[in-house]
Structure formats: C-alpha cells, structure tokens
Amino acid sequence: MEYRFSKRLAHVTPSVLRENAKKNMSAENTISFAYGFPSTQAFPMDTLREISEKLYTQYNPDTFLQYAPSEGYPILRKLIKERLDERCGIHNDEEVIVVSGSSQAMDLTVKALCDEGDIVLCEEQTFSGAVKAIQSYGAIPMPIPMNIGEQSVDLDALETLLRENDRVKMIYIIPTFQNPLGTSMPLEKRQALYDLAHRYDIIIFEDDPYGDLLYYGEPIAKIKSLDVDERVIYAGSFSKILAPSTRLGFAMAAKPLLDKLVVAKQVADSHSNYYWQVMLTEYMLNYDFEGHVDYLRDIYRERLDAMTEALNKLPADKISYIKPTGGYFIGCTMAGDVDPELFYEALNTCNVAVIPGNIMSVTGEGYEHDFRLNFTRPSVEEIKSGIAFIGQALQAASHPSYQTVS
Ligand SMILES: Cc1ncc(COP(=O)(O)O)c(C=O)c1O
CATH class of the missing domain: 3.90.1150.10 (Aspartate Aminotransferase, domain 1)
Structure with a gap:
C-alpha cells in the first residue's frame, strides 16, 4: 500500500x-x-540492584508498578525542586513536571507553544534532537550566530533576528557545557540574553542536561535563576548523572506553562516510567546520590x-x-x-x-x-x-x- x-x-x-x-x-x-x-x-550497579530488590520485597506493587500521576511522583518532584534550590540557586515557587528524558520536555514545549511557521531561535550548532522536535510541529528552527571566543551567542545578531522576525516564539539555548561546542555562556551574556527575551517578550527554553557535571571553576548562575517574569522553561535530565535508560528528565516552568505541558504529556504517554521514578526517589532519599x-x-x-x-x-x-x-x-x-x-x-x-x-x-x-x-x-x-x-x-x-x- x-x-x-x-x-x-x-x-x-x-x-x-x-x-x-x-x-x-x-x-x-x-x-x-x-x-x-x-x-x-x-x-x-550495586546501589541500583539493592534499591530494586527493596522495591520488589518491601514496597506495595501499586506504589511503583501502577499508573502514576502525569506530573510525576510527588516526592520526586519535591526532591528535584529542593535540589534546584540548593544546588542551582533557582529559588521560586514554580513546580516541576517529570518527563521522559529532557528531550520530551522540548517536544512537549514546542507542541504546547508553536504553530506552523513559528520560529524557534537556536545556537547555530546545537542538539539535533531539539531541532527535530521543532521541525516535527511545523515550526522553524533558525540559527543564531555564535561568538565562539566569547562562548556565547552573538547578542547583536540575536537582537537583529528578534527585530526582523515577528514570529519568533522561543529561544532554545544550552548555556552550560553546550552540545556540541562544550562552551559555557558567561553570566553577563546570560543576563543580556534574558533582557533581550524580556524586551521582545519571548520565552526561553534553557536546556541543561549536563549542568551537574562541573569539573573546573565555579558554577555559572542558570538563566532560570535570573527569571523575574516567569519566561524561562528550565529542563534537566537524569540521563547523564544516573542512566539514559531511565528516560527521566524534568522541566520547571510557571503554572500556566506547566499546566499545558501536563496536557501535552497526557496525550503523549500519560506519565514517565514509574518504576524508575521510585528507584530514583529512594536513591535521593536514602542513599548517597550526590x-x-x-x-x-x-x-x-x-x-x-x-x-x-x-x-x-x-x-x-x-x-x-x-x-x-x-x-x-x-x-x-x-x-x-x-x-x-x-x-x-x-x-x-x-x-x-x-x-x-x-x-x-x-x-x-x-x-x-x-x-x-x-x-x-x-x-x-x-x-x-x-x-x-x-x-x-x-x-x-x-x-x-x-x-x-x-
Ligand atoms: C542538549 C541536550 N538536551 C537533551 C538531551 C536529551 O537528554 P535525555 O536523555 O534526557 O532525553 C541531550 C542528550 O544528548 C542533549 O545533549
């Protein structure tokens, strides 16, 4: 056929x-x-084996093998939020949604925000999964030239793109340990990017799956921590710090945005893997995750x-x-x-x-x-x-x- x-x-x-x-x-x-x-x-391996054994011997199966809330396991959501507060300087009263890998956070966001022909600005070299998510909803990924020496997007070029394109919905950015460039935007560039997004009233999607893996120097403040008017969707992942097969990631956003992501998620897969959510929760609560x-x-x-x-x-x-x-x-x-x-x-x-x-x-x-x-x-x-x-x-x-x- x-x-x-x-x-x-x-x-x-x-x-x-x-x-x-x-x-x-x-x-x-x-x-x-x-x-x-x-x-x-x-x-x-040993810790995961021990926790898994604990689940199968000490937990009621309904608490890890049953259908789960679309927003994610409540205790895990609370732990992620506390971790963002303590370790990333992200202090606000926004909630998080647990998603199936941070890739899904991007997929749901584009689904929730973009109509066909809307533009998402991205670093000219970027994570191809995000580009495909944008394209898959008929939106247009548009490159922002980089200033590699400054480890930043070229902010003048970004402003020109914002001025000249009235269908820009969002900036997708990996400011910390960028994929594929490995660069990290300095704080003043992050602030300037945020200010531009504010001036042109654009949402920022801050993709941060590598943020925990700092080897040298001091961490740079997340764009989300600069977010005074609830325009940043911040996505993180457990793929790089626990295991990609857990397919566990999360997104933090203001309530109206998060509510839309929840609706989009219900359509996509109801909820993320409950077994792994409970495994991770046990790890964070009762073992030495940090x-x-x-x-x-x-x-x-x-x-x-x-x-x-x-x-x-x-x-x-x-x-x-x-x-x-x-x-x-x-x-x-x-x-x-x-x-x-x-x-x-x-x-x-x-x-x-x-x-x-x-x-x-x-x-x-x-x-x-x-x-x-x-x-x-x-x-x-x-x-x-x-x-x-x-x-x-x-x-x-x-x-x-x-x-x-x-
Ligand atoms: C920038 C970026 N975002 C998202 C992802 C996807 O991560 P996850 O496994 O959480 O879906 C990756 C993985 O390679 C990545 O490099």
Whole structure:
C-alpha cells in the first residue's frame, strides 16, 4: 500500500546520531568519540540492584508498578525542586513536571507553544534532537550566530533576528557545557540574553542536561535563576548523572506553562516510567546520590584532562578548541588548509568516529571544519590513541592548495 504520511514529518529525517550510535555500538576495534553516552563505569550497579530488590520485597506493587500521576511522583518532584534550590540557586515557587528524558520536555514545549511557521531561535550548532522536535510541529528552527571566543551567542545578531522576525516564539539555548561546542555562556551574556527575551517578550527554553557535571571553576548562575517574569522553561535530565535508560528528565516552568505541558504529556504517554521514578526517589532519599554525582565528576575530569593533553600534542596550526569546564563534549575546529572530506575519510580508515559539524548544525549543512569529540565514553587509553589518530588524519588531509574561503 502507499502510505500517505502527514506533511509535518515529511522533512524530519531519522537522527544521524541515533543511527550512528547503533552502528558504533556493534563496531569492533572502533574508538568512538561520537557518542553522547555515559561511561560504562558510570552506572551505580550495586546501589541500583539493592534499591530494586527493596522495591520488589518491601514496597506495595501499586506504589511503583501502577499508573502514576502525569506530573510525576510527588516526592520526586519535591526532591528535584529542593535540589534546584540548593544546588542551582533557582529559588521560586514554580513546580516541576517529570518527563521522559529532557528531550520530551522540548517536544512537549514546542507542541504546547508553536504553530506552523513559528520560529524557534537556536545556537547555530546545537542538539539535533531539539531541532527535530521543532521541525516535527511545523515550526522553524533558525540559527543564531555564535561568538565562539566569547562562548556565547552573538547578542547583536540575536537582537537583529528578534527585530526582523515577528514570529519568533522561543529561544532554545544550552548555556552550560553546550552540545556540541562544550562552551559555557558567561553570566553577563546570560543576563543580556534574558533582557533581550524580556524586551521582545519571548520565552526561553534553557536546556541543561549536563549542568551537574562541573569539573573546573565555579558554577555559572542558570538563566532560570535570573527569571523575574516567569519566561524561562528550565529542563534537566537524569540521563547523564544516573542512566539514559531511565528516560527521566524534568522541566520547571510557571503554572500556566506547566499546566499545558501536563496536557501535552497526557496525550503523549500519560506519565514517565514509574518504576524508575521510585528507584530514583529512594536513591535521593536514602542513599548517597550526590556522592555518585561527585564520583562521575572525578572520572570524567580525568578523561577531559587526558583528551586536552592529547589534543595539545597535535600541531596547533591544524586544530583549535576551547577547553570546557564540564559536560561531555569538546568542540574542535580544523585549520582552513585541511580538507574535511579527506580528514573524515582518513579517520574512517583508522576506525575513529567523531561527529562532523554539519550533523549538529541547525540547517544540517556547513561547519565541515568543525567536529565534536565526546570524552566521557572512551577510556583514557582510547582517548590517547584516538586523538593521536586524529593528528595523523589532520596531516594526511592537509594540503597547501586546499584553503577554505572564510
Ligand atoms: C542538549 C541536550 N538536551 C537533551 C538531551 C536529551 O537528554 P535525555 O536523555 O534526557 O532525553 C541531550 C542528550 O544528548 C542533549 O545533549
């Protein structure tokens, strides 16, 4: 039969990252810097086994295997809110909704706020899941140019976009440990972005799945903590600090927004995984969850250091990057005389996988000289040898006649 699909999904292609992950999971002898995955060592197996055992032996099955409230398990919602208050300086009386991964927070938000043709402004290189969520409702993701040196969107360019487009509904932004760039917006830029959103009366979606994973320096205030007029939807995730398979994330927003997200969620999946919500609640209440997050910071800091040490051994005229202070990724740029096609080909030959810039760009093209490296999944040994291969590929793909027009 010939299927007549909706126009809405006609231009939304399968996620290259998800497809890549499937391939790389099974590929032998591949050093993958492509994943946005936690390390295998990151999962607190013994604690999870103990809590699960407790649920099955001491809990009434109705309290973790039954249907649950769409907003989420009340105790967990309270714990998340307290955590945001204590650890992120987000003090307000807004509530949180538990969602199925922070990806769902974005999906529900676009569903609740955007009509076809509405515009969502995004950093020019960003999380492709968000771009697809925007497209899937017929809204338009529009890139905001970055000022990489300032680790921020270009605020003048943002103002121009806001002035010239009257259908902008929302700014989608990853201000902390950005994916794919690894950058973190300084506080004054966050405040300036918030002020612009206020002036043009636009909602901000602050996506913060990596925020807990700070390895160096002091945390920077969340945009949500600057939110004096309830225009910021703040989303967090337990994928990176517990396990992606829990599919647990959350969103904090003002009541009218949250009520809409709840309606959208009821349509989507009724509620998020109750078993995992109760598991997480037990963990946060009766076990050392913050100790686990500290442990993750320690193992990932070591990997970040190994990667930057290895990158620093490569010729500085061939590759540049900004060292992140946290998160999962380092965004790299190869020099103009490196032919990206030859570079990716050479990497393929030595079984090293990275994410090329075009995959993480809002338009799906350009940025061939940029690539993303993940440092949380590979071991220190893999990092050392994989980055050395990247050095060889850069040399192999460099030729004096090749020069991009910048
Ligand atoms: C910026 C960003 N937002 C959201 C997500 C999705 O996270 P979750 O597993 O909570 O849906 C990711 C995951 O890769 C991400 O990088």
